[in-house]
Amino acid sequence: MxxxxxxxxxxxxxxxxxxxxxxxxxxxxxxxxxDATNAQAVRRIYDIKRRAENKSLxxxxxxxxxxxxxxxxxxxVALQMAELSEKPLTIVYDRGxxxxxxxASEDGSxxxxxxxxxxxxxxxxxxxKPLVSTSANISGTGAPAIFxxxxxxxxxxxxxxxxxxxxxxxxxxxxxxxxxxxxxxxxILRE
Numbered sequence: 332m333x334x335x336x337x338x339x340x341x342x343x344x345x346x347x348x349x350x351x352x353x354x355x356x357x358x359x360x361x362x363x364x365x366d367a368t369n370a371q372a373v374r375r376i377y378d379i380k381r382r383a384e385n386k387s388l389x390x391x392x393x394x395x396x397x398x399x400x401x402x403x404x405x406x407x408v409a410l411q412m413a414e415l416s417e418k419p420l421t422i423v424y425d426r427g428x429x430x431x432x433x434x435a436s437e438d439g440s441x442x443x444x445x446x447x448x449x450x451x452x453x454x455x456x457x458x459x460k461p462l463v464s465t466s467a468n469i470s471g472t473g474a475p476a477i478f479x480x481x482x483x484x485x486x487x488x489x490x491x492x493x494x495x496x497x498x499x500x501x502x503x504x505x506x507x508x509x510x511x512x513x514x515x516x517x518x519i520l521r522e
Contacts, residue, residue, distance in 0.1 A: 336453055339494045344457045351490030352376060354467050354481060357391065358419045358448035359503050360474040361481055363489065364391075367401075367461040370431040376463060377433060379488045382470040387436040389421050389508075391446040391464045393455040398443055401461055403428050409511035413445050419506040420444065423520065425513050434463065444506060450495045466505065476502040 427441030
């Protein structure tokens with residue numbers, strides 16, 4: 332575990348391991364997260380966001396090896412795209428596995444981003460599981476690029492709010508989302 336994050340990382344991991352929900356800075360916008368294998372925590376995220384159940388959630392992993400544990404037969408072209416992308420890139424794969432109900436879409440597809448952000452990497456490494464990563468907002472409202480844009484209702488609904496980068500004013504957009512089917516066909520879902 333990385334010492335640079337100190338007690339903040341320790342508390343976030345304690346919350347995640349106990350099935351709790353955190354607000355945390357991702358490699359893009361501020362996110363709401365939980366253990367992506369914990370069905371109760373995933374259910375709470377849907378409730379907090381007031382999100383339609385037919386909308387899936389994005390998952391963060393920290394390596395291609397971890398991705399392969401939670402995605403059935405990821406196409407080689409998708410792994411290459413993720414590796415070569417200079418910016419965060421979310422890829423929707425045909426079939427997820429070993430994830431909580433509600434993470435994948437009704438058709439079984441799942442959106443995954445290999446995250447290299449140091450804090451997210453430390454969270455994922457410490458948890459040893461993928462993280463749900465959904466923007467820290469009520470569905471239908473704007474994604475918070477900085478901590479100050481997260482509404483008070485959202486802050487009150489979670490179990491832990493990470494301190495890391497709360498004062499960062501850098502504005503990053505949500506990641507592009509592409510779908511890569513098993514046959515290698517690529518479709519842009521969000522630019």
